Amino acid sequence: MEDHFYSEYLGLYIVVEVEEGKIRRVEMTPKKPASNPKGSSIIGSIKEYFATGKDDFIKYDVSLDGSTHFQRTVLEAIRKIPAGKTMSYGEVARMVGRPGAARAVGNVMAANPIPLVIPCHRVVASNGPGGYSGGLEVKRKLLKLEGVPKKQANKQPRHGLP
Template sequence: MNSHYLTLPQIGHLKIISNKNHIIEINFISEFSGKDLEEGEAISLKIFSGIYPAEVEKLKNQLIEYLKADRREFQIDYQLAGTDFQQAILDETAKIPYGQTVSYKELAKRAGSPRAWQATGQALKNNRLPIIIPCHRVIGSSGLGGYNGGLKLKKTLLKLEGSIN
């Protein structure tokens, strides 16, 4: 497995882990500050010299398109890890359309475990492919809920998609 680093407007610093043909993980290196990069600033930064593998380059380009509101779905080859329950939750999360949100409770129901809404939150906390598997679109019944990239980033992504004002 290889690590690659990106800095993207609206998101911040990411560590991408890939194997030869798949994206394995996307990690937020630091919590989103809420400040966008100024126009003209670099939208990608590779900490190590060299060229990105094809799948990482594809991910970078699709993330940039998403942040410009030019992309609503990702076509990335990735590998999921986790229990059958976690994978069922992530599979259902991947089906949530751009611009829409669902509750943890509704997501648990869609995944076939209607009483497991708290475990659903834990499965999403362990989502290794945030944004691609859009766990930011899952909200609590009394608020936004949590997000590995921080609540500011969750709000930013939901605003970008028009889910919240």
């Protein structure tokens, strides 16, 4: 099943694909989907996120089929980064027991099939915000929505998970 809604805040459609009760894909696109919105619970949670900057996405099952053990470990780890907090690629690498694998963590972020729900926008580079599949402007807007100070979003953070 595919569902979507239009985010006025981002100026993009948020398209979610769910199969067998698991989120398989999230896409942010300027193109209006051909299907009609269904108003699924994940779309309701995404709308709430855009209204408040807080999320409850961890309660949803995600499909990481086709991911390597390392990719799965990284993606599951970043799901635990709360809204309003950031971590560096290096901090995530250390958190998953692979210090020195910051570049590999960045590669996992770049291929994240479920952005927003798996909040790769909360992982920033030591010399700036880093990349984002939806573009840097979208990453900055998401961090701003969550209340991350601009200087924190553009610098390496020095705090981990609670």
